[in-house]
Amino acid sequence: MTMRWDIFCNVVDNYGDIGVTWRLARQLAAEHGLDVRLWVDEPGAFQHLCPQADAASPSQRVDGVLVCRWPADFPLVEVADVVVEAFACNLPTRYVSAMAARSIRPLWLNLEYLSAEDWVVGCHGLPSPQPGGLQKFFFFPGFTAGTGGLLREADLLRQCGTWQEDADARRRFFAGLGIELQAGARLVSLFAYENPGLAGWLDVLSRQPVPTQLMVPCGRIEGDLRRWLGVDSLCEGGSWLRGSLQVHLLPFLSQDDYDRLLWSCDFNAVRGEDSFVRAQWAGRPMLWHIYPQDEGAHWVKLDAFLDLYCDGLSPEAAAALRNGWHAWNGQGDMGAAWSAVEQQSATLAEHARQWRRELAVQPDLATALVQFHRNWLSCAA
Ligand code: TRH
Secondary structure (H helix, E strand, O other): OOOEEEEEEOOOOOOHHHHHHHHHHHHHHHHHOOEEEEEEOOHHHHHHHOOOOOOOOOEEEEOOEEEEEOOOOOOOOOOOOEEEEEOOOOOOHHHHHHHHHOOOOOEEEEEOOOOOOOHHHHHOOOEEEEHHHEEEEEEOOOOOOOOOOOOOOOOHHHHHHHHHOOHHHHHHHHHHOOOOOOOOOEEEEEOOOOOOOHHHHHHHHHHOOOOEEEEEEOOOOHHHHHHHHOOOOOOOOOEEEEOOEEEEEEOOOOHHHHHHHHHHOOEEEEEOOHHHHHHHHHOOOEEEEOOOOHHHHHHHHHHHHHHHHOOOOOHHHHHHHHHHHHHHOOOOOHHHHHHHHHHOHHHHHHHHHHHHHHHOOOOOHHHHHHHHHHHHHHHHO
């Protein structure tokens, strides 16, 4: 009997919530043969990542997943065997009542945000009693053994490796975006929130002897970019040359094309949660613009990740990376910090590959979820 999974996604802002849940839903359907329904309250955000979807449709099958609009007045539907509440999104009351009324109770999981903090291992998998005799389990993604792991499709690293060895495929990919690659240019991608550190970074890039092509998918960084370029407006598909830096404004890509962009670049500036993980799978050095939280809570997360990631790096390379990431997140001078990162570029490139190898030893998050369900079933039997 095929197990049925319901995943609920409330789009808070940006693309991380839908980015993670869509990726997970696809993988559960494709690799684990599960019957997956993804409930999204903002289909427009979903269509952004998945252009073949129809934002107006109340339900549609995409890549083997039934994607349904999550309406305010939630219909009476059959409850699935496993229910994933992404990022504590609060399930519809009617659905929770149906879960409690089901003769065989479903497994209820809250998929949490990603953090490298130590306490995650202790909280991963813990149950929490809920009204109606239900239990909810906290499932934490993570970077180390004892956590739920990271999303990683079975074929991801092979595809990435093949791509990184295929210069023609990369050239064709960029040509399809209207971009001609310059011989010897370093490729950098940029996905960030509004960031006052951008000007300092681009100042340095534009003065370096090695040319850089900066690939910027449309988004929240455009205002800072426009100001640095000194232009009134930016147009998608446009490019601007300043010294040795050529800036290209790309459309917002499909998730699969965004992966290809990350694989293609020598250095990736990413943000949030999902692009941050994808950059790690790309095996290239990166800058992380962490999602800012109230009272600076994000600094603890940033430093917890840096502590893990910098393990095994020389003190000089670790210091350069830490300062670069701190400056990019608003603490320090980005121009000076970048110059130090540059000096460590070969070490950081090797370290990014090594980090990827270490992460790849862990089971992936979708497999870990399926295993969690199996264990839960065998305990219940
Ligand atoms: O969009 P984000 O800033 O999302 C954030 C974070 O998830 C954060 O942790 C969360 O609390 C907040 O939302 C509410 O960054 P993130 O997580 O990287 O998600 C972006 C998604 O967009 C990711 O799936 C990659 C995808 N993407 C594309 O598909 N095409 C693109 O061109 C780009 C730039 C991104």
